[in-house]
Amino acid sequence: MQPIIEVENLVKKFGPFVANDHLTFNVGQGEIFGFLGANGAGKTTTMRILCGLSSPTSGKVKVAGYDVYTQTENIKRNIGYMSQKFSLYDDLSIAENFQFYGGIYGLSVSKIKERTEELLGRLGFSGEKNRILKDIPLGWKQKLAFSVAVIHHPSIVFLDEPTGGVDPITRRQFWEMIYETANEGITVFVTTHYMDEAEYCQRVSIMADGKIVALDTPGNLKDTYKAATMEDVFLMIAR
């Protein structure tokens, strides 16, 4: 598997505080990678660096083949981002949201139209594209937000705690979207507090105190720690 994110000895310090302490890991193209850790373990810091929003103190980090020190503009053009907090514009229609975000990434009008049809078609929302977002249930919004995050066919899409609070069926539909996206070769990088969500990932890393303390497939981790669920694995490591 071709690595799309390469991190070697990444260190990020804020004054004397070490937020990321010599992280080393790779994420392969088309992989669904879960990035776990307790509050304050340093996940957000790493995620910011990978998105080109902040520079590491030291270490080598390449995202989509670009260097995070010097080529942040290229990185930003090749990634998508979605978080539970980040949502679409509530007072715009679905189509207008797609237009806006497509425009940000420099897609042509015809290309935006084509992608909007394609993505909405997959969700079965084609007939709804002129609905104003605020009238739409939360579960839908999350699926739409994800579609918008991949409108420009990024190499990687970062999901920051994407599925909080939706019903179990919608949540599964969301994960099926993620699988579909990964199947197209887009890498999915997910952070979450919820360990049952970790079970959907192909590989997960668990961070504690700025270090990666475990990195493997959920199955192997459960075997290693002789635990029934990822939650038990997490509690053993993080406690």
Next chain:
Amino acid sequence: MKGFIIKEFYHIFRDLRSMLILFGMPVVQVLLFGFAISNEVKNAPIAILDHSNDYVTRQISSKLLSSGFFIASDAVVDESHIPEIFRKGKVKEIIVFESNFARNLEKDHEAHIQLLADASDPNTANLIVNYTNAIINNYQQEYFAGLSLPVEITTETQMLYNPGLKSVFMFVPGIITILLMLISAMMTSISIAREKEMGTMEVLLVSPLRPMQIIAGKVLPYVILSFINAVTILMMSYFIFGMPVKGSLLLLLAESILFIVMALSLGIFISTVSNSQQMAMMLSMFALMLPTILLSGFIFPIENMPMALQILSNIMPPRWFIIIIKAIMLKGLGLQYIWKETLIIAGMTLFFIGLSVKKFKIRLE
């Protein structure tokens, strides 16, 4: 209750922004109005066209020019020059004495002075004309007691009771009023809206606290702080600008407290209709600040407003408070002269408190 008030003080003292608004804004505003945005006329260039050139016109001219407000500019030879002089923008005002001025005055008890002002800057023109009028009026009183000069004489109160024509005297009552109004109303409405926004209001409501207790807990700290503010502004105007307090200081402070309580209850009323800090802020700014400044008589004289606005200005609490302050500070009047205004403000206070208690929801709907 005690705990509530202590908590409220913590909020205020720990938030740099509220501290700045509370204590920085009054000082800055007073200094700004006092020094920078001074409306005083100083050394305004004027020209005098004297067709008579007798002892009366010369006396009036020298009185005008020695007042310090005006300096003589171009001499004007005849009327045909006037438009040109104004066009050049060299003078702000031209004073024209009719011919045989002194003789007319003695014979007919009537003489004419024409005042021409450059009204491209209407405020300044207004002021200059007023100043000129006042000086001529003064002269008339001194030398021709019992005679009437046909000069148009404005008898605006601020001239009569503000013989030095110092603009700071006109502004201080307005500033005190606006600051107390804004700070009190804005700070309380924001602080209640913040509790709603943060979700803490939910917990307060579920506790055994009564609406009246919550309101009182919110209001009391601000009564104290706003009072300190009022005193600060008064001291600044007294020591820095020499503004007198001719009437009773006690009465002035008591009236200030009344007005503060009024503004606070208005703030609470605003917070009962707004759900976010932003909305509370907008409401206090647009619903309070603008009408306060525009309709209270602070900047624009109420008598000059269209009838509809004059009526509207009656429901502006600041209007009445400005009258009260001027009466106490400048005229030295006692309660017997301002009980009507006091009663109006007291009535408004009761109205807003009643409305707030009624509108203050004991539930979330």
Next chain:
Amino acid sequence: MSPSVKVEHLFKSFGNTVALDDITFEVQPGELFGFIGPDGSGKTTLFRILTTLLIPGSGSAEIEGLDVVKDFRKIRDFLGYMPGRFSLYQDLTVEENLKFFAGIFKTTPEANYELVKEIYSQIEPFKNRRAGKLSGGMKQKLALSCALIHKPKVLILDEPTTGVDAVSRREFWEMLARLKKIGITILVSTPYMDEASRCDRVALIQGGKLLSIDAPGKVILGFDQPLWAVKTDNIYNLLTDLRRFEATRTVFLFGQYAHVTMKGKLVSGDPITQYLESKGHKQIEVHKTEPTIEDCFMELMK
């Protein structure tokens, strides 16, 4: 023994949206009762009615025999409430928050210290830190301490574990178990199905309707379909193919597996295996599995 909370045929709507639709349940004194449902299912509206913050559209709700509309003042004296977002004063320190919340119930932190000791002692080292600077888990503990400081008879917690990491969540549920032992009635809501097993009884709620009320174990017993866990080398193709299989009833993703129920009673998983082999799947794994609360929830949602 009269119930601690009694709700009968409760309806509530906001404009055209029905938030609660004929809700009826009882909670016994000292019970740990969970409401499990996604965002927007009506949990918060229900809790706000129980905490006297909202008036029901119709139907009745009683806490300790007192009506939530008529006797709201009396109820407010003995109710502990922790709203969805931890409603703490961010600019007050840990200690000041506790003192303030004790104060509004006319008590002091010292008077009821025993009750909160176990929870509060964990955050006491940071008592001079502002609440806004605490981590999610610590905020949650402080909010619980504040809700408990007046020794409430009934504790109502709206999504106390949302946005908190797994370690803190585990600790939080352990604390609730201890409070239950002292006899406090606890109503707690959560969007997370895996927390159901921590409750004595759970009510599954969706779209303003109660889907079921039972002990977690019994909810699972109510799942009367054989459930198959299926896994192959490509999960995405697996889901697509299983949906195309005419014998399939439901397919849901569960971690690395798909949970499948079939039409008719299937005794072995062989037909599934054969079908998947015919579709070219490798490393096929099919076995019977125990349903979870989440399986039950999805079954009930249908």
